[in-house]
Amino acid sequence: MNDHAAHGHAAHGHAAHQHGGAQAGGLSVSESGYTLELDATILGTGPQTITFRVTGPDGRPVTEFVPEHEKELHFIAVRRDTSGFQHVHPVRDDNGVWTTELTLTPGDWRFFTDIHPAAHPGTLTLGADVAVAGPYDPRPLPEATGVARIGDYAVTLDGELLAGEASELTLTVNRDGNPVTDLEPYLAAFGHLVALRVGDLGYLHVHPEGAPGDGVTAPGPEISFMAVAPSAGTYRLYLDFQHDGTVRTAEFTVRTTAKAIATAPEHADHEQHGHHEQHEQHGHHEDHSHHAHHGHH
Ligand SMILES: [Cu+2]
Numbered sequence: 139m140n141d142h143a144a145h146g147h148a149a150h151g152h153a154a155h156q157h158g159g160a161q162a163g164g165l166s167v168s169e170s171g172y173t174l175e176l177d178a179t180i181l182g183t184g185p186q187t188i189t190f191r192v193t194g195p196d197g198r199p200v201t202e203f204v205p206e207h208e209k210e211l212h213f214i215a216v217r218r219d220t221s222g223f224q225h226v227h228p229v230r231d232d233n234g235v236w237t238t239e240l241t242l243t244p245g246d247w248r249f250f251t252d253i254h255p256a257a258h259p260g261t262l263t264l265g266a267d268v269a270v271a272g273p274y275d276p277r278p279l280p281e282a283t284g285v286a287r288i289g290d291y292a293v294t295l296d297g298e299l300l301a302g303e304a305s306e307l308t309l310t311v312n313r314d315g316n317p318v319t320d321l322e323p324y325l326a327a328f329g330h331l332v333a334l335r336v337g338d339l340g341y342l343h344v345h346p347e348g349a350p351g352d353g354v355t356a357p358g359p360e361i362s363f364m365a366v367a368p369s370a371g372t373y374r375l376y377l378d379f380q381h382d383g384t385v386r387t388a389e390f391t392v393r394t395t396a397k398a399i400a401t402a403p404e405h406a407d408h409e410q411h412g413h414h415e416q417h418e419q420h421g422h423h424e425d426h427s428h429h430a431h432h433g434h435h
Contacts, residue, residue: 160302162340162368163263164250171195174251174264181270186242188213191234192253192264199234202256207325212252213238214332216339217245219276220374223387225332244272248339263341279336279372279391286377286388290314293377293388298395299333301370306347307331308362309377309388317359323350324380329361336372336391370394 167174177189191199192211203210213236215224221243228238247268254261286293290313297307309329311318321328327349333342347362348355358381367373375390 160366160368162335162338162342163252164248164265164341165338167264167266169262169264170258172200172253172255172258172262172264174249174266176249176266176268179266179268181242181247181268183242183244183270183272186240187237188228188240188249189235189237190228190249190251191236192251192255194255194257200253200255200257201230201232201234204254204256206252206254206261207327207330209325210253211236214250214252214341215240215242215247216250216334216374217243217247218339219245220279220334220336220339221277222247223332223374223376223389225330225376225378225387242270244270245274245276246270250341252341261343263343265339265341279374280389282372282391282393284390286390288386288388291318291381291386291388293379295375295390295392299365299367299373299392301367301394304364304366306362307344307365307375308360309379310359311361311379311381311388312359313381318381319356319358320381321358321361322380322383323357324378324385326350328355328357329363329377329379331363331365331378332376333365333367334374334376335368336374340368342366342368342373367394370396 171194173193175191175193194200209227210230211228213226213228216222224240226238226240228236230236247270248265249268250263250265252261252263284295292312294310295307298305299307311321324330327346329346331344333344334340342365344363344365347364361379371394373392375392377388378385
């Protein structure tokens with residue numbers, strides 16, 4: 139689809155990135171001829187082996203992918219109540235069959251594959267529903283506190299998430315009250331952030347700013363990202379970071395900040411002003427695309 143094609147080109151610094159980034163991904167099991175085919179859509183609880191393939195426009199399993207963040211395929215599993223988040227990297231065989239392990243609890247789940255097929259101009263996120271049998275105990279949405287605690291670690295979230303506009307989110311990692319300044323590179327970044335829209339689990343593309351070894355990005359305590367919310371609402375953010383050899387996930391609930399962005403002008407003279415603002419916004423965003431581009435390498 140055009141929006142994802144735009145996303146792919148964004149890595150090369152096109153201003154069109156804004157449009158791609160503002161579209162939620164993962165809402166469809168098939169896009170641009172690529173389809174996520176799970177071998178089983180009813181699964182049991184506990185440790186489960188998941189097998190699947192991504193078929194291409196010719197109907198055959200795809201075996202050629204462009205790695206993004208060192209991996210050909212990023213697999214996200216989350217229960218529909220946004221609990222149980224898992225971000226794993228399945229292994230592919232020569233026939234295009236992927237295998238991974240997940241630990242599941244009863245309920246309705248959504249599985250996502252974030253991929254860049256070699257024959258496609260950009261990344262795609264495909265999503266599929268899975269049912270896990272058993273008594274479902276749906277969890278209420280955690281409160282938007284801005285702090286996530288995982289064992290000895292506390293991660294704070296600063297910055298505002300805006301609808302339709304790129305903004306910077308900064309996550310700060312502390313351990314036992316002290317800033318962590320020796321985060322370990324994990325998949326060519328000091329952190330990976332996945333954002334999902336509450337209500338439909340629309341998947342957002344989030345770009346890290348800076349990368350390990352670029353000479354300017356410190357290994358903590360702060361990790362920065364550029365994100366665009368496709369609409370006003372509530373989102374769940376999941377930050378994967380590695381320290382002392384272990385990858386941990388910090389989870390946040392975030393509501394978009396209300397902001398006057400290019401609302402329908404009531405008068406023609408205002409409309410022109412609106413266009414002008416929008417133009418500036420694109421230019422501003424393009425800078426960040428370049429920034430993100432460097433971060434990927
Ligand atoms: Cu991944």
